Amino acid sequence: MTAPDRPLLRVEDLQVHFPIKRGVFFDRTVGHVRAVDGVSLSIDRGTTYGLVGESGCGKSTLGRAVLRLVEPTAGRVEFDGTDVAALGGETLRRMRRRMQMVFQDPLGSLDPRQDVESLLSEPLRAHGLGGGKAGIAARIRELLDAVGLPAAALRRYPHEFSGGQRQRIGIARAIALEPDLLIADEPVSALDVSVQAQVVNLLEEIQERLGLTYLVIAHDLAVVRHISDVVGVMYLGSLVEQAPSDVLYDEPLHPYTRALMSAVPVPDPVVEERRERILLAGDLPSPADPPSGCRFHTRCPWRQETRCADEAPVLRELAPGHLVSCHWAEEIRDGVLRPRSPEEALHATAPSAEGPRPVEEDDGIFLGRDRPVPRQEQA
Numbered sequence: 233m234t235a236p237d238r239p240l241l242r243v244e245d246l247q248v249h250f251p252i253k254r255g256v257f258f259d260r261t262v263g264h265v266r267a268v269d270g271v272s273l274s275i276d277r278g279t280t281y282g283l284v285g286e287s288g289c290g291k292s293t294l295g296r297a298v299l300r301l302v303e304p305t306a307g308r309v310e311f312d313g314t315d316v317a318a319l320g321g322e323t324l325r326r327m328r329r330r331m332q333m334v335f336q337d338p339l340g341s342l343d344p345r346q347d348v349e350s351l352l353s354e355p356l357r358a359h360g361l362g363g364g365k366a367g368i369a370a371r372i373r374e375l376l377d378a379v380g381l382p383a384a385a386l387r388r389y390p391h392e393f394s395g396g397q398r399q400r401i402g403i404a405r406a407i408a409l410e411p412d413l414l415i416a417d418e419p420v421s422a423l424d425v426s427v428q429a430q431v432v433n434l435l436e437e438i439q440e441r442l443g444l445t446y447l448v449i450a451h452d453l454a455v456v457r458h459i460s461d462v463v464g465v466m467y468l469g470s471l472v473e474q475a476p477s478d479v480l481y482d483e484p485l486h487p488y489t490r491a492l493m494s495a496v497p498v499p500d501p502v503v504e505e506r507r508e509r510i511l512l513a514g515d516l517p518s519p520a521d522p523p524s525g526c527r528f529h530t531r532c533p534w535r536q537e538t539r540c541a542d543e544a545p546v547l548r549e550l551a552p553g554h555l556v557s558c559h560w561a562e563e564i565r566d567g568v569l570r571p572r573s574p575e576e577a578l579h580a581t582a583p584s585a586e587g588p589r590p591v592e593e594d595d596g597i598f599l600g601r602d603r604p605v606p607r608q609e610q611a
């Protein structure tokens with residue numbers, strides 16, 4: 233495979249398990265949090281992979297493992313054909329320059345004592361770039377311009393900016409070293425909804441201009457929809473579905489994706505009124521003790537008596553590029569199987585004769601630790 237055709241990033245069966253320590257000196261390992269438990273994905277150059285899933289499913293850990301900010305327990309991360317685990321010292325430093333991260337909370341990731349000039353010149357100096365004082369000054373002006381901030385921003389400190397402007401500084405800092413891959417971990421989650429679109433548009437604009445490759449992480453499906461070429465949905469450390477963005481949003485096949493999607497409001501009021509929400513039973517199980525078989529079986533409205541609780545489904549290709557990890561994906565897609573209400577899903581093992589429970593006026597989807605979203609707020 234020639235270099236331009238090769239995916240820029242390839243993750244193979246990646247696992248990140250954190251030990252759970254007990255005892256006076258925390259010297260006894262009593263178990264493991266399986267934060268990432270066998271994820272494979274690849275990202276082509278110049279494209280965006282959107283990774284979604286509810287809080288705690290392992291998205292950030294995956295992003296951090298790609299950058300080797302946490303050491304993977306098993307599996308492989310290949311960046312531009314190089315095994316990242318094999319790098320060390322100077323070679324790791326040079327590779328890290330090519331992969332940069334944009335964080336959720338720019339206030340937390342930007343040193344409050346540094347003004348913007350110092351924040352942006354720091355990475356350039358650290359890597360011996362910019363070509364002297366004048367070169368660095370010119371590069372900083374370029375960066376500010378690229379993210380739509382005025383030159384007057386140079387002398388100001390992070391706390392003097394709004395959330396959206398601060399994220400612009402975070403993005404300027406991330407692109408300062410001309411990386412190839414940008415990992416944006418919940419880049420707009422901390423921002424007002426009105427500002428979110430501006431920052432997403434900025435990321436898109438910069439990608440086009442610089443030919444960057446993105447891994448965009450979000451718990452909100454709506455955020456990654458337009459920016460992503462491919463979307464992967466994670467549940468309890470594993471990918472449950474992956475498809476080209478349009479395909480995933482038009483025809484989600486995995487029950488978990490369907491539930492997530494059913495919580496996204498639709499702008500058309502008529503469609504919105506008829507939108508059927510799929511409610512999930514129970515909380516997100518602990519990644520230290522994931523359910524047997526299909527990990528989603530404790531909450532799945534489509535759960536069947538056979539296979540679901542005792543056989544782990546593999547991620548398989550149902551249509552070109554559309555991967556789903558569910559034993560019953562075809563039957564669900566074809567409408568042969570119908571979803572049950574959360575109560576039935578929680579207590580019953582067999583499908584109920586009563587059929588699905590009617591959706592009540594104040595129902596909202598309940599996903600893990602997130603609170604239910606009331607109908608009014610979704611609009």
Ligand SMILES: Nc1ncnc2c1ncn2[C@@H]1O[C@H](COP(=O)(O)OP(=O)(O)O)[C@@H](O)[C@H]1O
Binds near residue numbers: 293294
């Ligand atoms: N350094 C760590 N040590 C122990 N557990 C961790 C650590 N980082 C994350 N976890 C756990 O791993 C799981 C996945 O976390 P995370 O990757 O942050 O999820 P997400 O980004 O999807 O919200 C969570 O249960 C979290 O508590």
Ligand code: SF4
Binds near residue numbers: 488
């Ligand atoms: S395998 Fe069973 S429990 Fe898992 S998603 Fe499919 S229907 Fe639901």
Ligand SMILES: [Mg+2]
Binds near residue numbers: 293
């Ligand atoms: Mg996270």
